Amino acid sequence: MHEILSPQEMGEADRLAAEAGGAGSYPLMLNAGAAVVAELLTRFADAAGYDVLCGPGNNGGDGYVIARLLHERGLAVRLWRQEVPPAGTDGARAADECPLEARPLDRFAPEPGWAVVDALFGAGLSKPVEGPYAEALEKAATAKAPVIAVDLPSGVAGDSGRVLGTTLTADLTVTFFRKKPGHLLFPGRKLCGETVVADVGIPAAVLQTIRPTCRENTPALWQTLLPRPERDTHKYKRGHVAVFSGPPTATGAARLAARGAARIGAGAVTVLSPAAALAVNAMHLTAIMLHRVEEEAELAAFIERRHPAAFVIGPGFGVGATARLFTEIVLHPASGTAAAHLVLDADAVTAFAEVPDRLFAAAGVSRATLVLTPHEGEFARLFPDLAEDALLSKLERARQAAVRAHAVLVLKGADTVIAAPDGRAAINTDATPYLATAGSGDVLAGMIAGLLGQGMPGFEAACAAVHLHAEAGRRVGPGLIAEDLPERLPEVLCACLGEEK
Ligand SMILES: NC(=O)C1=CN([C@@H]2O[C@H](COP(=O)(O)OP(=O)(O)OC[C@H]3O[C@@H](n4cnc5c(N)ncnc54)[C@H](OP(=O)(O)O)[C@@H]3O)[C@@H](O)[C@H]2O)[C@@H](O)CC1
Ligand SMILES: Nc1ncnc2c1ncn2[C@@H]1O[C@H](COP(=O)(O)OP(=O)(O)O)[C@@H](O)[C@H]1O
Numbered sequence: 001m002h003e004i005l006s007p008q009e010m011g012e013a014d015r016l017a018a019e020a021g022g023a024g025s026y027p028l029m030l031n032a033g034a035a036v037v038a039e040l041l042t043r044f045a046d047a048a049g050y051d052v053l054c055g056p057g058n059n060g061g062d063g064y065v066i067a068r069l070l071h072e073r074g075l076a077v078r079l080w081r082q083e084v085p086p087a088g089t090d091g092a093r094a095a096d097e098c099p100l101e102a103r104p105l106d107r108f109a110p111e112p113g114w115a116v117v118d119a120l121f122g123a124g125l126s127k128p129v130e131g132p133y134a135e136a137l138e139k140a141a142t143a144k145a146p147v148i149a150v151d152l153p154s155g156v157a158g159d160s161g162r163v164l165g166t167t168l169t170a171d172l173t174v175t176f177f178r179k180k181p182g183h184l185l186f187p188g189r190k191l192c193g194e195t196v197v198a199d200v201g202i203p204a205a206v207l208q209t210i211r212p213t214c215r216e217n218t219p220a221l222w223q224t225l226l227p228r229p230e231r232d233t234h235k236y237k238r239g240h241v242a243v244f245s246g247p248p249t250a251t252g253a254a255r256l257a258a259r260g261a262a263r264i265g266a267g268a269v270t271v272l273s274p275a276a277a278l279a280v281n282a283m284h285l286t287a288i289m290l291h292r293v294e295e296e297a298e299l300a301a302f303i304e305r306r307h308p309a310a311f312v313i314g315p316g317f318g319v320g321a322t323a324r325l326f327t328e329i330v331l332h333p334a335s336g337t338a339a340a341h342l343v344l345d346a347d348a349v350t351a352f353a354e355v356p357d358r359l360f361a362a363a364g365v366s367r368a369t370l371v372l373t374p375h376e377g378e379f380a381r382l383f384p385d386l387a388e389d390a391l392l393s394k395l396e397r398a399r400q401a402a403v404r405a406h407a408v409l410v411l412k413g414a415d416t417v418i419a420a421p422d423g424r425a426a427i428n429t430d431a432t433p434y435l436a437t438a439g440s441g442d443v444l445a446g447m448i449a450g451l452l453g454q455g456m457p458g459f460e461a462a463c464a465a466v467h468l469h470a471e472a473g474r475r476v477g478p479g480l481i482a483e484d485l486p487e488r489l490p491e492v493l494c495a496c497l498g499e500e501k
């Protein structure tokens, strides 16, 4: 159930199911209508009546089925429409089979105590919602009527969650077969209210033909790859992670990342510090080691002697040439030295703003996995054209950036998207807004490096870290500060690994 289908893939699912069933697509519409009615009767059973707003396509077709089924149950129903579905379509058939008289949509006036069924537009939204359609949605919103949206709140784009023209906030959205990006990406996620996925009789086997590449970020994606230490392991086998520290006044971010790496199971973690910051770092580190690295030769020597499995560069590091130099050294260690994976975050992302191609070229020929963890602002510095393209969804931006950068891309935010250069993508859905606090991204960068260092593949490591970070944040809740996150990881990991204490 965790596959996420684009509206095009959903159309394909519909087509394949209709072919396989032999009875066309109309039975799916009947099932869709029945599924919405079942939800209405569970959650909005005490409504005085139901106003069903029907659009000109198959979303409207679902609306006619819903209106008929409610009417057959003896409930009070009013049907509102602007245009009739074109002859020969499922929508037209549903309209024909609906005995209710249709009222003109521009006369729609919500009644106190009535619920609104929004069946104007769903997957076929093709232009901004305007005119009488927009006015009807605005009236429902102004009346604060309970709203159930069919497939999507009308006006929300299924591929991106963006609003085209006008929309409304639903209390409940019932979608069919699988969620679409618009249910999970903001603002769509907020506008959907709660989203329920209903079975309309499309067999799961159609997914073998469609082969969707986007998933909701649940443990099913990566749980089996979460590292568990062998009984005869030793600390360096559990992955040695090195985190670059910034100057004396900006060392905390690196320590947060280091703590994230350690708590997620890296066997050894070293903070690499410029000379001037060694004293301040030393005052705050215990299990985590400290090593002076300020110059190219010191870094090369550290790599050659200690063979770290993964690095973090960026948190509190500064945006200068050193960030670029160290990044390039890590991606291309001296020949014969094993490549270490790299998480590039924060200042190190910004350091490549003027020369992003240098980073992408280095990643393209590196033996290591590069994971980029920008928030939207940092993303725009590395990928200005993608950030400015209003037609691209957050999912599409992350995907294109991953291909261009030859990197796993973690595009952070309330709806973090993780994308791999091979086209796989995941959308995270369980983060708490309490994570929006300084330093929480630093912890995440360290967590990703900690998993990479333990041998987890890049895409899965990033997905797992994003989920575990969100779960740790959820457990802390109000009052969360970044320091809390690593400390919650033992309990979160225990639950995820199914280990008893
Ligand atoms: N796939 C499945 O498995 C199943 C799908 N099902 C249902 O089908 C729905 C998709 O149906 P759909 O493709 O007919 O699209 P829909 O959303 O009704 O819109 C198309 C119509 O609206 C028009 N139009 C668009 N935007 C507009 C605007 N802003 N302002 C004015 N007009 C606008 C558009 O005009 P056009 O673009 O042609 O100019 C066209 O006439 C899906 O959401 C689900 O509810 C279920 O029955 C069960 C199984
Ligand atoms: N509204 C939100 N809901 C859920 N998670 C959020 C929200 N805002 C930010 N986050 C998460 O919090 C972290 C913030 O990271 P970042 O922006 O890099 O901050 P910092 O640099 O201060 O560590 C990211 O993991 C991001 O996905």
Ligand SMILES: [K+]
Binding pocket: 059, 118, 119, 120, 121, 122, 149, 150, 151, 152, 153, 154
């Ligand atoms: K709708």
